[in-house]
Amino acid sequence: xxxxxxxxxxxSVPEGAIVSLNCTYSNSAFQYFMWYxxxxxxxxxLLMYTYSSGNKEDGRFTAQVDKSSKxxxxxxxxxxxxxxxxxxxxxxEVSGGYNKLIFGAGTRLAVxx
Amino acid sequence: DSGVTQxxxxxxxxxxxxxxxxxSPRSGDLSVYWYQQSLDQGLQFLIQYYNGEERAKGNILxxxxxxxxxxxxxxLNLSSxxxxxxxxxxxxxxxxxxxxQFFGPGTRLTVL
Numbered sequence: 001x002x003x004x005x006x007x008x009x010x011x012s013v014p015e016g017a018i019v020s021l022n023c024t025y026s027n028s029a030f031q032y033f034m035w036y037x038x039x040x041x042x043x044x045x046l047l048m049y050t051y052s053s054g055n056k057e058d059g060r061f062t063a064q065v066d067k068s069s070k071x072x073x074x075x076x077x078x079x080x081x082x083x084x085x086x087x088x089x090x091x092x093e094v095s096g097g098y099n100k101l102i103f104g105a106g107t108r109l110a111v112x113x
Numbered sequence: 114d115s116g117v118t119q120x121x122x123x124x125x126x127x128x129x130x131x132x133x134x135x136x137s138p139r140s141g142d143l144s145v146y147w148y149q150q151s152l153d154q155g156l157q158f159l160i161q162y163y164n165g166e167e168r169a170k171g172n173i174l175x176x177x178x179x180x181x182x183x184x185x186x187x188x189l190n191l192s193s194x195x196x197x198x199x200x201x202x203x204x205x206x207x208x209x210x211x212x213x214q215f216f217g218p219g220t221r222l223t224v225l
Contacts, residue, residue, distance in 0.1 A: 032213075034213065036216075041221075042218060042219075043115065043117075043203055043216035043217050043218045043219050044156070044203070044216045045115070045216070046213055046214070046215060046216075049213060088156065090156075092213075094210075094211045097163070097168050097169075097210050098161055098168045098169030098210070099144065099146075099161060099168075099169070099207065099210055099211050099212070099214070100158050100161070100169055100171065101146075101148075101156075101158060101205075101214060102158070103148075103155055103156040103157070104155070105155045106155065106156075
């Protein structure tokens, strides 16, 4: 079993829809939960992150973490064609001076006009 | 633009060869990380350096090695290349040991 499971999609939605992207993880040592967005042939771009359990909102994006169920979510409101990209969840293990991101497979999102 | 630069953008080489990928971190960042992204394995952590010292190793093959120089740039050396080493190689940097990481544009390696 992989440490981080993420449905690779693809997910296709109409413009304006609410998008829900999810991951599950198995390692209780994860403390930070990152979301990266990756456009085709580009490097991953940090979107937002949360620390421990709870919600964080940034504009149209909301990240949620439930550590009790080891479940990570990213919601995109009023989705736009420019949101079409691959979204990668990446719990971060920080311990003993190291800082490792463990990436999910990434979910490919297509928002059509 | 994250501020992390990587060269070259593309590299095409033959099996058995050796290549060097270069990364310059964001100004002021002391930590550098290397990741490999392939179609079947996704994005995988290879190695972390902090201020010239190796801090963590992930799924890095023995044929691969890295170092971070006094000016903080880093190089990833890949030797005895195999077809399966074809992938995107990303460098990331962070200010310290435990901050969020910012990724460069990547180097696309093709081994023929």
